[in-house]
Amino acid sequence: MKRVTLKEANKSLRIIVKETGYELHNGAGFAEYDAFGSRGKVNGFPEFFPDRIAIDGSVNLISPVCEGKELVIKLSLDTTPCLEQIEAIKKAIEEAAGRNYRKVLRSLNKGLI
Incomplete structure (x- = not known):
């Protein structure tokens, strides 16, 4: 896998809400997070994904209301x-x-x- 800079990796960021948690995708690969925001499996470069993410507000991950709608999540990375x-x-x-x-x-x- 080609090495990328932090700037290149974060040119795009996609967050997918799943029943079990979240997935963050960027130019460095993807990382899985549980419903509490703790990072699990990483496919790519782990140093480009935060150990934890915090989602403001509550999201019911198994709610059919989320399906097919756009979900806006504020993400802060240190x-x-x-x-x-x-x-x-x-x-x-x-x-x-x-x-x-x-x-x-x-x-x-x-x-x-």
């Missing part, structure tokens, strides 16, 4: 932990690249002297 990890990785790469660059320069300078 991507702060992912973004912090990405920044830490970027910083580590930049530091390693800087160290390697200085080593190469020293090696070249020694060869010229």
